[in-house]
Amino acid sequence: MDKLIVHGGHKLSGSVNISGAKNASLPILAAALLTEEDVIIRRVPDVSDTNYMIQILSALGAEVERSSGTVRVNAKNITHEAPYELVRKMRASICVMGPLLARLGKARVSLPGGCVIGDRPVDLHLKGLKAIGTEIDMAGGNMDMTTPNGLHGAEVDLRGKNGPTVLGTDNLMMAAVLAKGTTIIESAAAEPEVVDLANFLISMGAKITGAGSSKIVIEGVEKLHGTEHTIIPDRIEAGTFMVAGAMAAGKEGITLHRVCKEHLVPVTEKLIEAGHHVKFNDAGSSVTIIPGKHPQGAKIVTAPHPGFPTDMQAQFSSLFAVTKGISVIKDTIFPQRFMHCAEMSRMGADIKVDNGTAVIEGVDKLSAAPVMASDLRASAALVLSALTAEGSTEINRLYHIDRGYEHIDEKLLTLGAQLERVRE
Numbered sequence: 001m002d003k004l005i006v007h008g009g010h011k012l013s014g015s016v017n018i019s020g021a022k023n024a025s026l027p028i029l030a031a032a033l034l035t036e037e038d039v040i041i042r043r044v045p046d047v048s049d050t051n052y053m054i055q056i057l058s059a060l061g062a063e064v065e066r067s068s069g070t071v072r073v074n075a076k077n078i079t080h081e082a083p084y085e086l087v088r089k090m091r092a093s094i095c096v097m098g099p100l101l102a103r104l105g106k107a108r109v110s111l112p113g114g115c116v117i118g119d120r121p122v123d124l125h126l127k128g129l130k131a132i133g134t135e136i137d138m139a140g141g142n143m144d145m146t147t148p149n150g151l152h153g154a155e156v157d158l159r160g161k162n163g164p165t166v167l168g169t170d171n172l173m174m175a176a177v178l179a180k181g182t183t184i185i186e187s188a189a190a191e192p193e194v195v196d197l198a199n200f201l202i203s204m205g206a207k208i209t210g211a212g213s214s215k216i217v218i219e220g221v222e223k224l225h226g227t228e229h230t231i232i233p234d235r236i237e238a239g240t241f242m243v244a245g246a247m248a249a250g251k252e253g254i255t256l257h258r259v260c261k262e263h264l265v266p267v268t269e270k271l272i273e274a275g276h277h278v279k280f281n282d283a284g285s286s287v288t289i290i291p292g293k294h295p296q297g298a299k300i301v302t303a304p305h306p307g308f309p310t311d312m313q314a315q316f317s318s319l320f321a322v323t324k325g326i327s328v329i330k331d332t333i334f335p336q337r338f339m340h341c342a343e344m345s346r347m348g349a350d351i352k353v354d355n356g357t358a359v360i361e362g363v364d365k366l367s368a369a370p371v372m373a374s375d376l377r378a379s380a381a382l383v384l385s386a387l388t389a390e391g392s393t394e395i396n397r398l399y400h401i402d403r404g405y406e407h408i409d410e411k412l413l414t415l416g417a418q419l420e421r422v423r424e
């Protein structure tokens, strides 16, 4: 199990490129199952989650070739059973349900299991798929799905108690593209990754309108064809490096290339509210972050897009841990997603978590301690904390961060951080 040793207190400077979005790549790789023809996907980040998805596609019988960021998939001959050994490693593997049902009329996929960020049921995925003609049997931890009368259009409201579902919207959209008739998804997720998937499907010949709003309309077609697609920039990786800039950059700041300004609005607003400087180029594709001279705390409430993303709250906890004043972070989407706080407290942070809300009183400095990463964004928060902490922080269970940050250690080294990965 690799660990990262971060020697805190070194100012960041210079620039790095942001990778393609993990959370767009995963459903788009699964959507390649929808055609017999070749699909080329560019800027797929080299992270363990995309590698798991590629292994799942291969296990389903697809031919997959990866050459740095470009993945070619040919799914001419596929089977309907996604192996438990792979599915259990990554929740997003449930994205293969929709495409398998659409292509083969059946699917067997394991239930994805628990997750440290909180309750992650699949009831809304199943609600959507049932509404368009899927029958589901649960046995031995598997979801056995069939479509005795084929898939047909329907009107489905996918709102759950914590708002819309991103992958649930993706799954239904991917199943409905080849269904007979029109499917209307109400309370659809509007995240940029859903829009990227819709654009990918449209480029394969699907008829979809409304992606990016709360109502998506899908008119089923007979067949989809091959395509080429470039994944959108990872707004969560970009946001994480923006926070790194606010916490640890020198007075020239750091610059991130290959970003999408439009996707970074809530993160940008909070950094500015907290007293930092954020400047995009005219095209909105590069951004420079300069730490403010008088940073202050702020209040964050996570919400579905275009609200503040839950995937960025842990990183802002690190920023606020060393920002004067009291900050409050409430996660309405995953109220139990605060595992990073206990580890940050071990580094001297003053954080109290209660009922889905963290109250953070900024301290002057954190100090190094051995800490344990518990999930993807929690590990990013620990790396950010370690960048400014006094001494050398040892971050264990690095595989969490490798799920979703492409070569994070190399990118931080490029920016002048002092750290090393210890392979064990």
Ligand SMILES: CC(=O)N[C@H]1[C@@H](OP(=O)(O)OP(=O)(O)OC[C@H]2O[C@@H](n3ccc(=O)[nH]c3=O)[C@H](O)[C@@H]2O)O[C@H](CO)[C@@H](O)[C@@H]1O
Binding pocket: 023, 024, 026, 091, 092, 119, 120, 121, 122, 123, 124, 125, 126, 160, 161, 162, 163, 164, 165, 166, 167, 168, 189, 193, 310, 311, 333, 334
């Ligand atoms: C691979 C990927 O893209 N992951 C993202 C995706 O996860 P994912 O799509 O799994 O998350 P959802 O949008 O589905 O979850 C939103 C809320 O709905 C609930 N829910 C979800 C499905 C369901 O069937 N029933 C139900 O109640 C969840 O428990 C949660 O409270 O969106 C999350 C919310 O932006 C992000 O944190 C994840 O990084």
Ligand SMILES: C=C(OP(=O)(O)O)C(=O)O
Binding pocket: 023, 091, 092, 117, 311, 376, 377, 404
């Ligand atoms: C929670 C995340 O991913 P996943 O939904 O795959 O667990 C994330 O990207 O922050």
